[in-house]
Amino acid sequence: MGAVEELVEKAGGCAVIDGGFATQLEALGADINDPLWSAACLITRPHLVKEVHLQYLEAGADIIISSSYQATIPGFLARGMSVEEAEGLLQTSVKLALEARDEFWKSALRQSKPMYNRALVAASIGSYGAYLADGSEYSGSYGADITTEKLKDFHRRRLQVLASAGPDLIAFEAIPNKIEAQALVELLEEENIQLPSWICFNSVDGKNLCSGESFADCLQILNASEKVAIVGVNCTPPQFIEGLITELKKQTKKAIAVYPNSGEVWDGRAKRWLPAECFVHKSFDALAKRWQGAGASLMGACCRTTPSTIRAVSKILKGRAGH
Incomplete structure (x- = not known):
């Protein structure tokens, strides 16, 4: 049994992912x-x-995600840093999460807190569009000159550095199109990454990827890879999640992870959040129970959510208050 499967079993069939980091x-x-x-x-x-x-650990998270979603070597180089400094910061993102996890676990043991599991650390890798910071992570429109090989080259060194820093798994987050999913699967094979990985997509309509491509087409790629242990959806409005889980269950036998945003919409060009038509922040706990029933085994939250969100999710899924 792998680390993720073992954690899900210890967590009673449903592991809790952390919430909005920024x-x-x-x-x-x-x-x-x-x-x-x-x-x-x-x-x-x-x-x-x-x-x-x-x-987030105190709130009951079983999996915490490193702060490397938008951390890239080109991004750090643009700030005047050296390659060595950039790679050091990528490693630091994992190191800080590991230190927090280990400190919290030791404290929980000292205080005899049986409601907590020893959390796993996922090293976050955001999409190419996240690096561009132009809103394309929510459209999947990377331009005609972007190829699978270019995307692999973009992600390769970051994946190598993060994987070597000692996380428990790799989390590819908010992937908006099929070409990037293909690139990531190929890259995991080429680099022979021995850590379990998840690939989570995002959707703006609750039916397709942000690019308009179908989940079914993308899942064919992921299903063929033994390197991808978990598939799912993140940074997507919560009202779409139950339907997406139902669709994913038809298309894959892999574990399903979901961690939606608050329901507000990010305007990538204006760099601001737009109000949601149906703001459901306070009902995440009830929704999480529905997501579990639909077939998700890893659940949390994303942008514009907080530790209180995760505490409510943890409480309803596991009957624990997370404090």
């Missing part, structure tokens, strides 16, 4: 108005990164 950094006073987004804090305020991880 949102909580801002709540702690961080300024993330930066092309690097939350990854900027790896440079300026790493102690806040660790604090956010600890808050």
